[in-house]
Amino acid sequence: MRDRDDQDNTPLRQCLENLHRQLQRKDVNQFFAWPVTDAIAPGYSQIILRPMDFSTMKDKLVNDEYSSIEEFRNDFKVMCDNAMIYNHPETIYYKAAKKLLNIGVKMMSKDKIASMYRSIG
Numbered sequence: 458m459r460d461r462d463d464q465d466n467t468p469l470r471q472c473l474e475n476l477h478r479q480l481q482r483k484d485v486n487q488f489f490a491w492p493v494t495d496a497i498a499p500g501y502s503q504i505i506l507r508p509m510d511f512s513t514m515k516d517k518l519v520n521d522e523y524s525s526i527e528e529f530r531n532d533f534k535v536m537c538d539n540a541m542i543y544n545h546p547e548t549i550y551y552k553a554a555k556k557l558l559n560i561g562v563k564m565m566s567k568d569k570i571a572s573m574y575r576s577i578g
């Protein structure tokens with residue numbers, strides 16, 4: 458029986474905590490820190506059917522809802538893609554999402570993920 462502590466410091470969990478921290482540091486304006494609300498983005502919940510943000514990703518991480526780095530990377534990509542769907546290309550949000558996505562794709566390339574799995578054994 459694995460107690461709570463065991464689940465806290467599995468190699469995958471440590472890897473995801475590290476990736477989450479590194480990626481969130483790149484969101485200097487904290488545009489992606491919290492769920493986007495209809496109050497700040499009119500009609501958002503009608504247009505974006507699968508919202509995602511760093512706080513939700515952290516909750517999923519803490520609740521061990523990610524069984525792989527690829528699942529984590531998918532949520533990250535959804536978060537960035539949402540911003541490029543809802544916002545026009547000339548907005549600060551679209552540009553921030555494009556830049557963040559580029560950083561994340563490099564940080565979580567197939568090769569990088571393979572080497573992470575090798576390092577976490």
Ligand SMILES: CC(=O)c1cc(-c2ccccn2)c2ncccn12
Nearest residue numbers: 487488489493497498540543544550
């Ligand atoms: C990520 C995103 O689409 C976003 C974040 C924000 C945001 C996030 C934090 C503070 C202010 N605005 C936002 N505001 C209007 C339209 C879209 N957004």
